[in-house]
Amino acid sequence: MSISTKYDPIEVEDKWYQYWLENNFFHARPNPEKEPYSIVIPPPNVTGELHMGHMLNNTIQDILIRKARMEGKEACWVPGTDHASIATEAKVVRMLREKGIKKSDLSREEFLKYAWEWKEKYGGIILEQLKKLGASCDWERTAFTMDDDYYKAVIRVFVDLFNKGYIYRGLRMINWDCEAQTALSNEEVIHDENGEKSILYSVKYKIKDSDEYVIIATLRPETIMGDTAVAINPKDERHNHLIGKKALVPFINREIPIIGDDYVELDFGSGCLKVTPAHDQNDYEIGLRHSLEVVDTINLDGTLNEKCEIPRYVGKDRFEVRKLIIEDLGKTGLIVKEEESVTKIGRSERTNTVVEPKLSLQWFIKMKEISRKAHAAVMEDEILLYPTKFKNTYNHWMKNVRDWCISRQLWWGQRIPAYYFGKVEEDFVVAETPEDALNLARDKSGNSNLTTDDLQQDPDVLDTWASSWLFPIEVFHAFGDDKFDAQKGKLIKGKNADLDYFYPTDILVTAPEILFFWVAKMIIAGYEYMDEKPFRNVYLTGIVRDKLHRKMSKSLGNSPDPLELIKEYGADGVRTGMLFSSPAGNDLLFDIKLCEQGRKFANKIWNAFRLVKNWKVDENRPSDQNDFALNWFEARFNQALTRLEDHFSKFRMSDGLMTVYKLIWDDYCAWYLEMIKPPFGEPIDKATYDRTIDFQERLMKILHPFMPFLSEEIWQQITNRTTEQALIVSEWPEPKAFDKLLIDTASTAFEVVTNIRNIRNSNNLSPKEALELQILTSSKEVIEKASSAIQKMANLSNLTFVTDKPDNCMHFVLQSGEYFVPITGEIDVESQIEDLKKELEYNMGFLSSIMKKLQNERFVNNAPGKVVEIERKKQSDAEVKIKALEERLAKLI
RNA sequence: GGGAUCUUAGCUCAGCUGGUUCAGAGCACUUGGUUUACACCCAAGGGGUCAUAGGUUCGAAUCCUAUAGGUCCCACCA
DSSP, X not given: OOOOSSOOHHHHHHHHXXXXXXXXXXXXXXXXXXXXXXXXXXXXXXXXXXXXXXXXXXXXXXXXXXXXXHTTOEEEEEOEEBOOHXXXXXXXXXXXXXXXXXXXXXXXXXXHHHHHHHHHHHTTHHHHHHHHHTXXXXXXXXXXXXXXXXXXXXXXXXXXXXXXXXXXXXXXXXXXXXXXXXXEOGGGEEEOTTOEEEEEXXXXXXXXXXXXXXXXXXXXXXXXXXXXXXXXXTTOTTTGGGTTSEEEOTTTOOEEEEEEOTTSOTTSTTSEEEEOTTTOHHHHHHHHHHTOOOOOOBOTTSBBOGGGOOTTTBTSBHHHHHHHHHHHHHHTTOEEEEEEEEEOOEEETTTOOBOEEEEEEEEEEOHHHHTHHHHHHHHTTXXXXXXXXXXXXXXXXXXXXXXXXXXXXXXXSOBOOEEEOSSSTTOEXXXXXXXXXXXXXXXXXXXXXXXXXXXXXXXXXXXXXXXHTTHHHHTTOOOOGGGEETTTTXXXXXSOHHHHHHOSEEEEEEOGGGIIIIIHHHHHHHHHHHSSOSEEEEEEOOOEEOTTSOBOOTTTTOOOOHHHHHHHHHHHHHHHXXXXXXXXXXXXXXXXXXXXXXXXXXXXXHHHHHHHHTOOEETTSOOGGGHHXXXXXXXXXXXXXXXXXXXXXXXXXXXXXXXXXXXIIIIXXXXXXXXXXXXXXXXXXXXXXXXXXXXXXXXXXXXXXXXXXHHHHHHXXXXXXXXGGOGGGSOXXXXXXXXXXXXXXXXXXXXHHHHHHHHHHHTTOXXXXXXXXXXXXXXXXXXXXXXXXXXXXXXXXXXXEOSSOOSSEEEEEETTEEEEXXXXXOOOHHHHHHHHHHHHHHHHHXXXXXXXXXXXXXXXXXXXXXXXXXXXXXXXXXXXXHHHHHHHHHHHO
């Protein structure tokens, strides 16, 4: 039988994924016999494609869920997708535009039909891609934030929050995207770090009934016609005499008050600020303080309207008007200065157009009250964030939480269930269905003749996060009619087996940039509807960057195609590659070399398996010469497993992988297998073979979460397994107590081996040439225990203990004793002397630093006895070593 | 402007409550190797005043203060 020396992941991976699926290993259901363990996936955008961030995220989740499954928990990983209203709508609009269809030519229903078609076509892609990665999601539970149930849940929650008084409709300064014609949340507005160049104009405003002028500075002259005041800092000696007078707006000569407000900076521009409440957040707030008139001169599409009073400007885009008005102001000599200025102007994340601050009627959630428990939960460690530094960030944000604008002027999403029936702003009702709305409207208006035709539903949809904040609850179909107590506004316990069993989930793995968008909001919803947190732990991954520290993105073109990567390196290789460089919470500098390292690791494991697989067993062969190796590896395995568990408990995935990596590569392959390996062609004894198989099985178990495919393949090849015996559902090993002394003995032995190999290296001695070793030591037992291993690993013909120092030897001194290797060839005495001198010098320096400490009375008196003891031991060890080196040196000279 | 956080080997990072895990790991690098499991490999080796300056202490990579530089979040000057 021959097995390839190269591990080929491609066929193996598809085979096992299919096998796991067919046997339903990913599916979980409430099981009172077992402890639940659940994770909900951060739902990717429904029309998105897998990128490196997803790869990292989902690898981590899969590792956790696989380990939990092996630990005998009922492990449930719920997958799903997010309808992502803005992103998806933008894509659909673009797609339609390419077909020559304008959104504005379509009815809402027609548009949604296209959107759903788009969703059906592309919606599943990303989940299929996750399967290639090995994600062991419970696919039967796949959720979509616009599923019928889910849609209803979101509406139900809106109505409930409205009835509880958390939702209100209000006039607010919002970020308006003139191109997409929608409001944007602050988070969707991008400010370029370096700012953008712009020109700051100084413009003269005449003072009424006077020849004086006031000079204001503005970046946005096109908003001049919306000015309703000029503000001056009352402390400003230069201008404060003007406060109380009136200024005249250029061209239209509107009289506006000159007011005092300390918002105005003394040393920016001219010190006088034109106040345009309709078009600037700060100006709006100044306006509120001084009860200023609001003149809104800009339309939703960014053109100016007739309120600007200048016909030449009406209907033209704000940027065009800027050019025109500068021309006009220039002609009349009103511009006194133009200077270059850099401003951190906001642009829409989606359309990249300059965001227009705009007053608009929007729906809001009052955040202060509703977020209180969510704030406390993190501060009091009811929910743990990894890494913990995000706790501070979270705190800062929650303390200063602002009301959440949840309406979006889009069609793709849950439509706001508010129905208008009259002329006045207050003439609306909020209800889950049009029928309920009609009843409410009849009550509210006192007009029992109202019909559904008199009701107009709000055209806007809800912010995506206002649906995905229910994800950890609603994936379990929580808000059904009989499960929700509308009176209390709570979900009823005991009505939903899945929810009762799996909620709260164990961990959420997501990106730090959506800590507030999504994580905080889920916590809020969790406490509001379940009186319970949605997850115990939050693991925040870093951003995947390239070697130049740039964020990997499609637009930069610096992101490899994940599926291509998987093809080339295998899913196992890519998974480990991602993890090799991924400390929790830090950005990951992705380097394709790491995937290569992952692939090499897979190959290494494969070959170790091949070696063992090909051994012939001889039942009659004695095994005692391997006792040391067997017992040592047993101890070493448990030591590593203990470490691994510790890493897992702190979500240090990268360290966990490295622990397994070193255990397999260094300890198992480089030392253990080499120690027990029979000479070529010879069989191995039964006892050693059996235990090696046992080791290999346990190694595959702890490898499985990281490299599920390779480990399952080897597992199944070691022995024929029944379905129930598949590795994916096998039992995770318990860390046992281990013999630390034995591990120390082994490292002493390995140190000896390394030194002998070193001697070979520096004397050009072939590893095939057997050497002799003579040892002068006071602790013979330690070496004796490991002597057969040392002989084998160092290729010694002979290992003897001596009482006198032999001549003509290569020589080294270790803590454990003095070692002599007679060699036949010429010994380079000069270089030996050189080396000895160096080593001696180092040890003398070491000793003197210790002596300094020990001679310091304050150290001896104050330091704990144990520490002093250690120093004394160091001293005597160093003295012994120095003595040996000196004697040796004397002999050579 | 407010806040957080970081600076340890060429690179990416570990180093928890100050003392044997104290100067570490992986990769990269150098040297040598056709040792029948693996050249996707083996063996050995060289790399660091722990950002800088002070302080606390018997003792500091670890605690404190300041400085410099980086990263992130929030707010934002018209």
